[in-house]
Amino acid sequence: MSLFNVSRLLGKTVLITGASSGIGAATALLFAKAGSNVILVARRADALKSVADACVAAHKESGVTQGGKxxxxxxxxxxxxxxxxxxxKIPSDLRAVDVLVNNAGQVFVKGIEHIGDIADIDVEGMFATNVLGLIRLTQIFVxxxxxxxxxxxxxLGSVAGxxxxxGGGIYCATKFAVSAFNGSLLKELVNTPIRVTEIQPGMVETEFSIVRFRGDTDRAKTVYDGMQPLVASDIAEEILWVASRPPHVNIAEMLIFPVNQAGAGVVYRAPK
Incomplete structure (x- = not known):
C-alpha cells in the first residue's frame, strides 16, 4: 500500500460489480484497506457476505479510521x-458513489466453439452480462x-478487446464493444472532471478458464502450463492505483500482461 497515496481514497464510496470473487473481491479488499466505503454487487449472496466480512476485517486490520462502511x-x-x-438498494449514507468499477462479466465467457457452432444462449448471455449490463449501470451512474x-x-476490458x-468470436466482440463504449464515454466527458478508465488484463488465473471450459478444472489448469499468469490481486492493485491518481490525472487505458505474455496469443511457456 506504500506506493499508493491512499489519502485520496479515504472516505470515498466505491461500487464494484462482480464483487463475490476474483478481481472484484480482491479490489473490494484493497479499497477497504485504503479507508474507502465499498458497495459489493454480485449474484451470489453467500459469497457476497463472505467478501463483505473480509472487507470489514481488512479495514479493521489496516488501522484506518475513515471509511469502513x-x-x-x-x-x-x-x-x-x-x-x-x-x-x-444503496443505503442512504452511501448513495453518493465516487467510483464505479464495472467488473461483472470479466469471467463470463462460455466455451471455445468457433463461429457457426456457438449456441444462442451463450451469445446472449455474454452480451447481456459483458456489454448490456455494463452500459446500463454506467448510464445510471454517469x-x-x-x-x-x-x-x-x-x-474491466481485456486484451481480447x-x-x-x-475460439473467442463472441467474447472478443463483447470486449471490443466495452472498449468502444469506454472510448466514447471518455470523449463525451472531456469537459467535466469525471474520469473514465479501461483496465485491459491479459492472462489472469481466476474463474475465467473454469467457466470457459464449462467446469473442467483439469483442462482449465493447462491454460497456464509453463508460465506464471497474473492473479486477481495484481489487477486489483492497478485498479486501486488508477483510482488514487490526483484528480487532474486520468489513466484512460491500462494493458496488463504477465511477463511471459506479449499478445492475446503470444505466450512463452518454459519447456517441461
Missing amino acids: FATIQADVADKEQVASILD KEFKARNSGHVIN REAYA
Whole structure:
C-alpha cells in the first residue's frame, strides 16, 4: 500500500460489480484497506457476505479510521430490471458513489466453439452480462456523476478487446464493444472532471478458464502450463492505483500482461 497515496481514497464510496470473487473481491479488499466505503454487487449472496466480512476485517486490520462502511446488493447485471433497481438498494449514507468499477462479466465467457457452432444462449448471455449490463449501470451512474460534477468510471476490458482470436468470436466482440463504449464515454466527458478508465488484463488465473471450459478444472489448469499468469490481486492493485491518481490525472487505458505474455496469443511457456 506504500506506493499508493491512499489519502485520496479515504472516505470515498466505491461500487464494484462482480464483487463475490476474483478481481472484484480482491479490489473490494484493497479499497477497504485504503479507508474507502465499498458497495459489493454480485449474484451470489453467500459469497457476497463472505467478501463483505473480509472487507470489514481488512479495514479493521489496516488501522484506518475513515471509511469502513460496507453494503452488499444481490443482483445480476444481466437482468435489466435488477440493474435499474440497484440505485434504490444503496443505503442512504452511501448513495453518493465516487467510483464505479464495472467488473461483472470479466469471467463470463462460455466455451471455445468457433463461429457457426456457438449456441444462442451463450451469445446472449455474454452480451447481456459483458456489454448490456455494463452500459446500463454506467448510464445510471454517469447521470449521478454529472449531477455532482465528480466521479470515476472504471471498466474491466481485456486484451481480447484489442486482439481477436480463434475460439473467442463472441467474447472478443463483447470486449471490443466495452472498449468502444469506454472510448466514447471518455470523449463525451472531456469537459467535466469525471474520469473514465479501461483496465485491459491479459492472462489472469481466476474463474475465467473454469467457466470457459464449462467446469473442467483439469483442462482449465493447462491454460497456464509453463508460465506464471497474473492473479486477481495484481489487477486489483492497478485498479486501486488508477483510482488514487490526483484528480487532474486520468489513466484512460491500462494493458496488463504477465511477463511471459506479449499478445492475446503470444505466450512463452518454459519447456517441461
